[in-house]
Amino acid sequence: NKIANSLRGKFGEESRNWRNGLSFEPYTPEFNKGRKQQVLERDNHTCQNPNCKMVNPNRFHIHHIDYNKKNNIQENLITLCHSCHMKTNGNRKYFTEFYNNLMNERMIQNAL
Secondary structure, three states: OHHHHHHOOOOHHHOOOOOOOHHHOOOOOOOOHHHHHHHHHHOOOOOOOOOOOOOOOOOEEEEEOOOOOOOOOHHHEEEEEHHHHHHOOOOHHHHHHHHHHHHHHHHHHHHO
């Protein structure tokens, strides 16, 4: 009962992170193994969070920076370890800005 009571209001429509079921939308066909592999290779199979504390992570996710599952352009996708990806579920506004800035810096460096 203690566990059930502590979790009450943290999932679904009662959660402060509820986005009208947005997380339940399906991914588009463009977000496939090939696209994920491209992003992994671009990011050198490395978590792109500069604050990552994981040592030799063995599980990577491809994160949609703007949280839009339909936006599968390279600039909106970034490789994160499992731990860093789970942290993005909290403050979406912060992480959208954080990873957008990171990708913008990368594009500027690549242009030089």
